[in-house]
Amino acid sequence: MKKVLLVALLLVCIFLACRKEEPSHPELVLRYADNQSTGYPTVEAAKYMAELVKERTGGKIEIRIYPDSVLGSENSVMEQMTYGGIDMSRFSLGTLSRFFPELWTLQLPYLYTDSEHMWRVLDGDIGDMYLREMSGKGIIGLAWYDAGARSFYTRTPISSFASLQDLTIRVQENDMMSRTIELLGAEAVQIPYGDVYSALQKLRIDGAENNLPSYVFMDHNQAAPYFYQDEHFRLPEVVMISADAQKKVSAIDPGFVEIIEACARESGVYERKLWQEEENRAYEKAVQSGVSFIIPSDEDMFALKQAMEPLYHELGQKEREIVERIRDT
Numbered sequence: 594m595k596k597v598l599l600v601a602l603l604l605v606c607i608f609l610a611c612r613k614e615e616p617s618h619p620e621l622v623l624r625y626a627d628n629q630s631t632g633y634p635t636v637e638a639a640k641y642m643a644e645l646v647k648e649r650t651g652g653k654i655e656i657r658i659y660p661d662s663v664l665g666s667e668n669s670v671m672e673q674m675t676y677g678g679i680d681m682s683r684f685s686l687g688t689l690s691r692f693f694p695e696l697w698t699l700q701l702p703y704l705y706t707d708s709e710h711m712w713r714v715l716d717g718d719i720g721d722m723y724l725r726e727m728s729g730k731g732i733i734g735l736a737w738y739d740a741g742a743r744s745f746y747t748r749t750p751i752s753s754f755a756s757l758q759d760l761t762i763r764v765q766e767n768d769m770m771s772r773t774i775e776l777l778g779a780e781a782v783q784i785p786y787g788d789v790y791s792a793l794q795k796l797r798i799d800g801a802e803n804n805l806p807s808y809v810f811m812d813h814n815q816a817a818p819y820f821y822q823d824e825h826f827r828l829p830e831v832v833m834i835s836a837d838a839q840k841k842v843s844a845i846d847p848g849f850v851e852i853i854e855a856c857a858r859e860s861g862v863y864e865r866k867l868w869q870e871e872e873n874r875a876y877e878k879a880v881q882s883g884v885s886f887i888i889p890s891d892e893d894m895f896a897l898k899q900a901m902e903p904l905y906h907e908l909g910q911k912e913r914e915i916v917e918r919i920r921d922t
């Protein structure tokens with residue numbers, strides 16, 4: 594009898610220990626938007642962040658991820674975040690600099706020598722300074738995500754810088770993006786990310802520019818199989834929370850604000866790892882689907898950089914100093 598009681602007691606203890614501490618209903622659900630799909634590094638990293646937040650807030654805060662632009666294009670999500678309609682999101686720098694013009698400096702073409710160079714800058718004082726600066730308009734920057742380097746791709750064969758001229762190229766919805774492309778002699782057309790594939794198919798544009806994972810995830814490789822690997826932009830991405838959402842978090846427990854910040858930063862480290870894997874996978878998939886990769890010649894790279902040079906001349910004193918610091922980093 595004693596034995597039976599002991600076993601029963603043990604079972605009760607095991608049951609209690611295994612029971613989750615989390616409340617069955619979160620006290621706050623934060624809606625998080627991403628225009629990429631499930632499986633894409635930024636979405637998977639956001640899910641990871643959501644798990645960390647759930648765990649560390651004892652289930653009181655849930656971050657619910659809405660991928661595939663279901664909450665709207667990046668520009669529309671940004672507007673919705675400023676009045677509190679959406680709580681969190683991940684934005685491309687190409688979108689952000691339209692709302693935070695000071696970010697334009699980080700978006701200059703051929704700014705970094707490679708990915709390591711960019712991460713030395715973003716992980717250091719300059720990266721921190723920009724995250725802080727972004728926190729002025731009712732939206733707070735939490736962490737950087739990787740988005741690799743952007744190159745041109747076209748429907749018809751291109752072999753050199755000269756073949757890019759006179760083409761119609763899709764750009765993000767940002768006038769500085771248009772200006773950059775126009776300096777190459779191409780015509781820029783601003784189109785939301787989700788509409789690029791159909792614009793290529795309907796021959797509205799001759800090409801676009803983006804990183805390899807986006808190119809493959811969005812099937813652009815099917816419509817524009819010539820990939821001119823000039824890597825003109827390195828546009829990192831930023832995880833953001835609205836000031837309104839942050840206030841709601843703080844009302845539940847002021848300590849949760851820091852928890853969310855830390856989880857976002859940890860998800861940033863995780864995303865970089867996923868990003869590298871996805872870049873390799875996307876390259877393999879593109880090759881298998883018959884994409885022609887064109888590596889620009891040294892002369893072409895020189896011509897491209899020369900064409901973009903006016904953007905550097907137009908910088909103010911402060912921006913010029915930041916560019917100097919970036920180059921020295």
Ligand code: GCU
Binds near residue numbers: 628629667740786803
């Ligand atoms: C990248 C980025 C998206 C962005 C897109 C674009 O894919 O991850 O957030 O919208 O570029 O070119 O618009």
